[in-house]
Amino acid sequence: MVQGQSRSENTRGMLFLTDEQLRKGIEAMFFAYRGFTADPDRILTEKSYGRAHHRALHFIHRSPGTTVNKLLATLGVTKQSLNRVLRTLIEDGLVLNKIGTRDKRQRHLSLTEAGIDLERALSNAQSDRMRAAYRKAGADAVHGFCTVLEAMMDPELKEHYENLTGGEHI
16 A cells, blocks of 8 residues: 555556455455354344344245245245244244235245344344444445445346335445
8 A cells, every 4th residue: 555545545546456456355355254143143042043043033034925936046946944943933933924815735824023133133143343444434335335246246146136225235
């Protein structure tokens, strides 16, 4: 970095990054992810749940009535893995599993009040961290960060993301 320049001034306009800069970016993602998941992990540990439970709660909350097959596609996990997570969440009274009215083979998922409360606690922990980071970084950085995240998504996952967000971006 050139002395007297900020990180963004130093990299602004660069069309490429060195291997070392890319490595630093990868490491930043690893450590940011650890921070992003740390607060929810503490809440999940108290209930003997893991991140798979968190992801299931999050996406069921975002799409109440979603089917097991849609949740499988969104999460990209095996049916066996998802069934294990869902069984626990249903038994613990956090998720409702209703048989489809038009297609009896379909299972529609939604959160109970207790599930909504837990999902809210997990989301609030992450929202607080993201809100603070976004404020510190500023609007241009937030826009750039979101652009980078979307550019890293595989096309089919970007489609899931756009369906979930209604095509709206930050």
